[in-house]
Amino acid sequence: xxxxxxxxxxxxxxxxxxxxxxxxxxxxxxxxxxxxxxxxxxxxxxxxxxxxxxxxxxxxxxxxxxxxxxxxxxxxxxxxxxxxxxxxxxxxxxxxxxxxxxxxxxxxxxxxxxxxxxxxxxxxxxxxxxxxxxxxxxxxxxxxxxxxxxxxxxxxxxxxxxxxxxxxxxxxxxxxxxxxxxxxxxxxxxxxxxxxxxxxxxxxxxxxxxxxxxxxxxxxxxxxxxxxxxxxxxxxxxxxxxxxxxxxxxxxxxxxxxxxxxxxxxxxxxxxxxxxxxxxxxxxxxxxxxxxxxxxxxxxxxxxxxxxxxxxxxxxxxxxxxxxxxxxxxxxxxxxxxxxxxxxxxxxxxxxxxxxxxxxxxxxxxxxxxxxxxxxxxxxxxxxxxxxxxxxxxxxxxxxxxxxxxxxxxxxxxxxxxxxxxxxxxxxxxxxxxxxxxxxxxxxxxxxxxxxxxxxxxxxxxxxxxxxxxxxxxxxxxxxxxxxxxxxxxxxxxxxxxxxxxxxxxxxxx
Ligand code: SAH
Ligand code: SF4
Ligand code: F3S
Numbered sequence: 254x255x256x257x258x259x260x261x262x263x264x265x266x267x268x269x270x271x272x273x274x275x276x277x278x279x280x281x282x283x284x285x286x287x288x289x290x291x292x293x294x295x296x297x298x299x300x301x302x303x304x305x306x307x308x309x310x311x312x313x314x315x316x317x318x319x320x321x322x323x324x325x326x327x328x329x330x331x332x333x334x335x336x337x338x339x340x341x342x343x344x345x346x347x348x349x350x351x352x353x354x355x356x357x358x359x360x361x362x363x364x365x366x367x368x369x370x371x372x373x374x375x376x377x378x379x380x381x382x383x384x385x386x387x388x389x390x391x392x393x394x395x396x397x398x399x400x401x402x403x404x405x406x407x408x409x410x411x412x413x414x415x416x417x418x419x420x421x422x423x424x425x426x427x428x429x430x431x432x433x434x435x436x437x438x439x440x441x442x443x444x445x446x447x448x449x450x451x452x453x454x455x456x457x458x459x460x461x462x463x464x465x466x467x468x469x470x471x472x473x474x475x476x477x478x479x480x481x482x483x484x485x486x487x488x489x490x491x492x493x494x495x496x497x498x499x500x501x502x503x504x505x506x507x508x509x510x511x512x513x514x515x516x517x518x519x520x521x522x523x524x525x526x527x528x529x530x531x532x533x534x535x536x537x538x539x540x541x542x543x544x545x546x547x548x549x550x551x552x553x554x555x556x557x558x559x560x561x562x563x564x565x566x567x568x569x570x571x572x573x574x575x576x577x578x579x580x581x582x583x584x585x586x587x588x589x590x591x592x593x594x595x596x597x598x599x600x601x602x603x604x605x606x607x608x609x610x611x612x613x614x615x616x617x618x619x620x621x622x623x624x625x626x627x628x629x630x631x632x633x634x635x636x637x638x639x640x641x642x643x644x645x646x647x648x649x650x651x652x653x654x655x656x657x658x659x660x661x662x663x664x665x666x667x668x669x670x671x672x673x674x675x676x677x678x679x680x681x682x683x684x685x686x687x688x689x690x691x692x693x694x695x696x697x698x699x700x701x702x703x704x705x706x707x708x709x710x711x712x713x714x715x716x717x718x719x720x721x722x723x724x725x726x727x728x729x730x731x732x733x734x735x736x737x738x739x740x741x742x743x744x745x746x747x748x749x750x751x752x753x754x755x756x757x758x759x760x761x762x763x
Pocket of ligand 1: 369370483484485486520521522556557558583585623624625654655656657658659
């Protein structure tokens with residue numbers, strides 16, 4: 254048994270089980286309940302023990318409240334949010350609600366929001382505006398805003414002032430409180446705001462309704478302590494806290510028993526997994542090694558931080574098997590000067606050494622990345638260093654973004670002499686290079702046979718199946734629907750920038 258800073262239950266305040274706790278108990282504990290969030294408080298990192306709860310339950314008076322009613326959740330942002338939506342869906346079903354894909358049909362609508370860039374936020378405010386007529390038409394409809402935007406003071410204030418028809422705002426640390434929040438929204442008249450600025454505990458036994466039966470997300474840790482100077486995530490998701498390996502292993506075993514074929518381990522900085530265990534050096538490498546013994550054909554993890562990627566993990570990944578050789582390794586910039594101002598805590602040289610080490614030890618490894626262009630005062634030369642690192646690593650794909658100032662982060666206070674049209678032009682040049690490389694890397698597969706985990710019919714043509722390779726490449730090919738959920742060999746006939754086309758290799762052709 255691992256001993257870390259975590260103890261079971263909320264012992265540091267009192268001995269009541271979770272379900273008997275009232276808002277006041279939590280208010281006492283966190284001092285922030287029913288207050289708008291504060292980015293300043295969110296910045297603090299406390300040494301306080303993180304408590305793990307195993308006693309989540311839906312209060313009895315809420316267990317039937319949704320019978321005959323429907324919920325709709327719209328999810329923005331990253332996999333973390335996608336997975337939170339699966340948890341909230343589980344809680345809704347525990348209250349008797351059914352899911353709907355039509356907003357007009359819903360009795361409760363939640364917007365699970367993302368705060369990473371300004372345009373992500375604008376989309377949500379646009380959607381809130383669109384929902385107003387529906388609310389006027391159906392006054393009993395409940396609309397809630399949750400996810401990362403709810404953790405921002407400015408967002409909560411804007412909703413209070415401009416969109417008072419919203420019924421609930423709750424934060425990323427308050428998801429397990431959904432039944433109580435909903436109860437207050439149903440029976441109370443005021444807007445319910447429950448956003449804890451300080452990180453919550455780990456709640457282990459939350460119900461989940463997973464989106465599919467082939468691939469599953471599994472959180473291994475929450476939060477981020479990296480505080481890259483441009484990034485809002487450490488404020489919206491709280492401090493780094495790792496789940497205990499036993500709990501993760503149990504969840505993955507359960508997925509294996511239920512026939513899942515792929516598990517992606519989730520965290521904002523998965524390489525920091527275990528750093529908060531006080532008297533143990535158990536890390537991501539150890540976890541991956543243990544997990545690889547479970548009967549799940551494919552394991553992935555995201556997102557990696559280059560600074561914390563250790564040799565132990567590389568050695569474990571080198572064994573291949575059910576550990577995929579595709580690493581998403583955000584670089585952000587190719588300029589060591591910019592990386593320094595970004596607070597990334599590695600240089601271009603460190604990054605390249607890590608890439609070289611992995612290329613040497615992990616057979617056939619491929620990389621994808623995230624890049625920000627137009628960071629404050631980025632010079633043409635510094636941008637060209639980004640182009641050159643992309644050429645050097647030869648990424649299979651890259652997610653590229655124009656820097657977006659986020660209120661409350663250090664970078665937002667920096668003066669910036671790069672005009673927007675220069676940033677746009679840099680993004681275009683970068684994307685052109687990234688696409689050229691993606692096509693080049695895809696072309697390599699022409700004439701090869703790859704293993705494809707079949708996920709379903711292609712969106713454009715029901716006769717065509719699609720799925721992903723070990724290296725996360727999307728492959729389209731013709732085949733019977735009975736192959737969905739199976740890993741099959743496909744002969745690649747053609748490569749495009751984003752996808753591969755192929756023919757199923759049947760027994761007779763092998
Ligand atoms: N934890 C991950 C990434 C989380 S956010 C990591 O450290 O890599 C996903 C991506 O969004 C980041 O990698 C970064 O490229 C981008 N991003 C984050 N903040 C941004 C901002 N303020 N403006 C533009 N892009 C940003
Ligand atoms: Fe944001 Fe940096 Fe943390 Fe990633 S590692 S979530 S970019 S602060
Ligand atoms: Fe967005 Fe929050 Fe994820 S800000 S990217 S949804 S952690």
